[in-house]
Amino acid sequence: MNLIELFIASILNHNIALVYILGMCPLIAISTNVKNATGMGIAVVLVTGLTAVINWPVYEFLKTTGTEDLALLVFMITIATTVQFLEILIEKYLPAIYSSFGIYLPLITVNCIVLAVSLFFVNRDYSFAETAVYGFGSGFGWMIAIILLAAIREKMFIRSDLPKGLMGKGIAFILLGIIALAFIGFTGIANVTA
Amino acid sequence: MKKFFARLNYTKSFNVLKKGFWLENQVAIAVLGICSSLAITNKVENAIAMGLGVTFVTMASSAFIALIRNFIPSQVRMVTYMVIISTFTIVVQMFLKAYFPALANQLGAYVGLIITNCIVMGRAEAYAVKNPARYALVDAFASGMGYMIVLIAASTIREVLAFGTFLNMPVMGEDWVPWTIMALAPGGFFIISLFVWFIRDRQQFDESK
Numbered sequence: 001m002n003l004i005e006l007f008i009a010s011i012l013n014h015n016i017a018l019v020y021i022l023g024m025c026p027l028i029a030i031s032t033n034v035k036n037a038t039g040m041g042i043a044v045v046l047v048t049g050l051t052a053v054i055n056w057p058v059y060e061f062l063k064t065t066g067t068e069d070l071a072l073l074v075f076m077i078t079i080a081t082t083v084q085f086l087e088i089l090i091e092k093y094l095p096a097i098y099s100s101f102g103i104y105l106p107l108i109t110v111n112c113i114v115l116a117v118s119l120f121f122v123n124r125d126y127s128f129a130e131t132a133v134y135g136f137g138s139g140f141g142w143m144i145a146i147i148l149l150a151a152i153r154e155k156m157f158i159r160s161d162l163p164k165g166l167m168g169k170g171i172a173f174i175l176l177g178i179i180a181l182a183f184i185g186f187t188g189i190a191n192v193t194a
Numbered sequence: 195m196k197k198f199f200a201r202l203n204y205t206k207s208f209n210v211l212k213k214g215f216w217l218e219n220q221v222a223i224a225v226l227g228i229c230s231s232l233a234i235t236n237k238v239e240n241a242i243a244m245g246l247g248v249t250f251v252t253m254a255s256s257a258f259i260a261l262i263r264n265f266i267p268s269q270v271r272m273v274t275y276m277v278i279i280s281t282f283t284i285v286v287q288m289f290l291k292a293y294f295p296a297l298a299n300q301l302g303a304y305v306g307l308i309i310t311n312c313i314v315m316g317r318a319e320a321y322a323v324k325n326p327a328r329y330a331l332v333d334a335f336a337s338g339m340g341y342m343i344v345l346i347a348a349s350t351i352r353e354v355l356a357f358g359t360f361l362n363m364p365v366m367g368e369d370w371v372p373w374t375i376m377a378l379a380p381g382g383f384f385i386i387s388l389f390v391w392f393i394r395d396r397q398q399f400d401e402s403k
Binding site: 020022024025028029076080109110119164171174181183184 | 225226227228229232233272273276277280281283284287288302303306307309310311312315375378379380381382383384386387390391392393394395398399400
């Protein structure tokens with residue numbers, strides 16, 4: 001299938017955060033200001049793409065041995081290892097970036113979108129190239145969502161007068177709902193399956 | 195009877211239960227496990243299946259982690275949790291596939307995503323590693339049930355409005371015009387935000403404190 005179409009679909013009308021509603025915990029927890037949101041977003045793009053690329057051959061290997069049922073367990077181990085490895089590499093060679101990533105990198109291990117991308121390529125029978133494009137595209141779509149939300153919340157925090165119960169995380173849900181409503185407008189512009 | 199309830203207030207298990215169900219409701223107060231509670235609450239049956247699945251995985255992994263908590267080195271505890279949680283999630287996934295194939299199909303990848311449900315990991319890290327297995331089990335049960343109650347309540351509203359049905363039985367009459375938006379992502383966000391608001395308002399919970 002067309003790789004450019006897949007990339008567009010994974011960002012807009014199949015946005016992993018606003019349409020599939022995945023990766024919500026960090027999306028809501030870290031979206032208090034744009035700077036942190038961008039840092040987390042970049043880290044997610046990197047990890048989601050890389051782990052999808054690594055998990056694809058791993059799954060092929062599992063298929064040849066007939067142990068697909070263990071895929072979940074193996075994926076989790078790959079993800080945890082990749083994140084750990086990436087952390088060590090970045091700390092060693094790019095210390096400036098490492099200090100700006102801070103705690104976000106290890107947190108990504110439990111971000112559901114990383115695992116979800118791996119599960120989706122299994123469900124949809126993607127080829128290697130499609131998996132790579134979908135992985136990076138989904139990460140990018142998530143990054144857009146968190147930056148949009150963070151930008152609104154940052155302004156709201158200063159100006160708006162909300163009821164106590166809605167303050168903070170409560171209003172984040174309503175904002176996300178409205179952004180998701182806007183993303184429904186993209187329905188049908190591109191497909192994720194052939 | 196009154197005496198019984200008065201004494202109940204002082205037992206540890208009761209307080210743990212109360213915390214899990216209401217005072218520290220995982221969805222509304224801690225805002226954990228949101229992905230699944232938003233994504234699969236468009237049908238009540240999905241909500242029940244997911245709630246039971248998460249409760250089972252949380253209870254099993256919490257109890258297991260509590261049992262071996264003295265042998266887990268603290269540097270590798272996260273990976274240890276992941277392996278234990280993955281194992282129990284695979285159990286749930288295979289069980290659903292074997293006995294409820296239609297439901298497993300509808301839930302799709304979300305069953306596998308129980309692994310990354312923050313509630314499971316949260317209970318392991320916040321409670322199970324520091325407490326005996328007995329209380330870890332009660333705590334996990336309470337957290338899982340608190341999550342399931344919100345899920346069922348939210349999915350009831352969404353299913354009735356979106357499809358005019360409850361547990362696939364029509365309840366709204368013939369000429370009901372479905373609110374399509376309730377079955378999609380925005381509906382989930384709006385309904386869950388109402389629950390967060392309601393529960394926080396009842397408890398006078400203030401996030402800024």
